[in-house]
Amino acid sequence: MLTSLSLRLRIFLFFCLLAAGSAALAAGALAFGWSRGDAGLPTGPFLTAFIAFTFLNTGLALGVWLLFDENVAKPITRLSADLRLRAHSGVACDVDTEAARYLGDLAPAASALTETMSSSVMDTAAQVARETQRLKSESERLTALLTEIPIATILLNPAQEIVLYDAQAAAVLAQIAPPRLKAPLSDYFDMGAVAEAMEAFEPAPGPVSVRLQDATASLHFDARLKALGKDGHMLMIDVDTAQSAPIGQRPLVFDFDLITAAETKEIRETALCDLCYVPFDSETTGLSIETDDIVQLGAVRVLNGRIVEGEVLNTYVNPGRPIPSASTAIHRVTDADVADAPDIATAGRRFHHFARDAVLVAHNAPFDIGLLRRVQGEMGVEWDHPVLDTVLLSAVVFGTTEDHSLDALCDRLAVSLPEALRHTALGDAQATAEALVRLLPLLEAKGIRTFGDLVDATRQHGRLLEDLNS
The missing domain is CATH 3.30.450.20 (PAS domain)
Structure with missing residues (x-):
């Protein structure tokens, strides 16, 4: 039963049990000493001694747990995440031997393993790259021919x-x-x-x-x-x-894999690899869900674990009011950019069709989804899609103690995020999509196979962000 809990939580519970057991033994010893004493022996000194021991013992257990958590549990969690990253996403990452210095020979052994795997993977990748380039050239010729x-x-x-x-x-x-x-x-x-x-x-x-x-x-x-x-x-x-x-x-x-249509299942029972995802992002007039409006929408589509090249939504949105200069300084969208753009009702309906029958994916999803749901009456549609948040996916894979910002996640997953595209709707949507593609095999490696499994896992990190799936 406890195997479903995280390693750090299990270790914490072990130290709690140790502290409680010590307190119980102390209580038994003091009770035995009191019972062997003279008749009428006061219980006050024994009770005071028990309280003092319990307080000091709990403090000692807590202090030892903090040291153990920082120098053993956290490094183990980080090391396992790095190994999964290397094994299942092909991301080159160095094992932090300094952080894992108290784990004995485990970190050097893991480092040697990743170096050996790297040389083999690089050779295979070079062969795949050559074949991919040949197929790409043939595809480009076929595309040019069909276009004419x-x-x-x-x-x-x-x-x-x-x-x-x-x-x-x-x-x-x-x-x-x-x-x-x-x-x-x-x-x-x-x-x-x-x-x-x-x-x-x-x-x-x-x-x-x-x-x-x-x-x-x-x-x-x-x-x-x-x-x-x-x-x-x-x-x-x-x-x-x-x-x-x-x-x-x-x-x-x-995508010729779609010729064989997957059997339609209830969403919770559907395998992660069989789902269609639409990672998206929005730029806004400010940071309030209740009072601010969308000025730009960007989205891409992910099928069969791959980003679909050519299926992109990128549009300015006219908010019907001036864009504050402080917001423009961040996302660089000006009043001139949105002057002839569609309103949120028109742009929202087009995005809704683009995301039909798909799982919406966003980084800090409650903000972006909240903006869409606030004005869904104007659009004449309902934003009742299943939702995944890459903040929560990062927490599931890498643990809650890591930095889960989009920049940190992209850096961890070796996702290139050009500065010129940062804080643009399409740029952030593309980065979110590439992060999702790298996260999916890591999730499956942890035994998370279906959408229901993933929702259950993300809800364990609800203190970070709210899960939006009913």
Whole structure:
């Protein structure tokens, strides 16, 4: 039962038991001495001696525990976190042998192990880097080729979720809502015509023509739908290349792991690796949830433990009032930047669609989520997403005594955070996403496999920040 408690807490409870046991033995010894004394022997001196002993003994136990905690328990916790970081995230970190100097040969042995692993990992990483560069070059050639073809291509898995889209398809989808992998096609188009086309595959196994329209019937596209057997369907939309790319050049966005759709489970039972995450950040007019407003929103998406390149939300937000100069000095967002930007209702609805069916991730989430929930009535949506806070994730992995600021966490996880992007919504969102990607394998290494396991673990650190999951 006690194995579920942290090492430091178990050691503290051990010293408490030791102090209580000593007090009990002292009480027994004094009681025995009093019982062996003459009749009518006063109990006052014995009681005074017991109280004095208990007080001094508790102080001694507390002092020894503090020394033990500082020189043994904390170094062990830090050493185990460093080893997990090296083993599961590939982050190069040096073992702090000075902090672990009272652990005997454990720290030097751990240091030797990490150095041996480093040389092996570096050799493997060099080979992977060469192969990755070759695949990247091929992907860039394929992207350039598809961009020149006046057909928007979308690959759907058997659950009719988006597995791949090219630059032309991204432009088409963006006219309706932010494009995103794993999104159901029904989030963008009316599915009536698509269902009819799928029924036509039996008499006509080739591509079937379909007339697509969005939910409001204000946009229409001519398309063809082709069955790919057990791999799903390919949707090819005819577009005008001169008019179809208002959002600029995009890479080919895909994740073929999505072809096999994961079985839908209750969120608490879903494995961490099967969840979609949207790390985000907001810049504001100040630090009050009740009275300040958002001036910039930035977000990225994480699928299958990887940041989805090309799926980014970055927008200024017009707060409807001047931005204080003290706030501008921090995030560098000026009144001129937000003058023509959408209001929070419009920007919030777009972000809500971008984060649909995802777990929201933020650093100090109660602030950012609180700002969104305060104005959700204006947006006409509900911010009832599951939420993770990287402050609490850091505490679960590295312990509560470490510094859990975003800068400290990024430094610990070897996440590069250029100063020019610090305190920008997208820059901090990107840093949060990269930290999350490195934290997930560390959490799984600690036996935290599902979202429910993770929520239970973060709630043990509720004194740091409130957990926002009901």
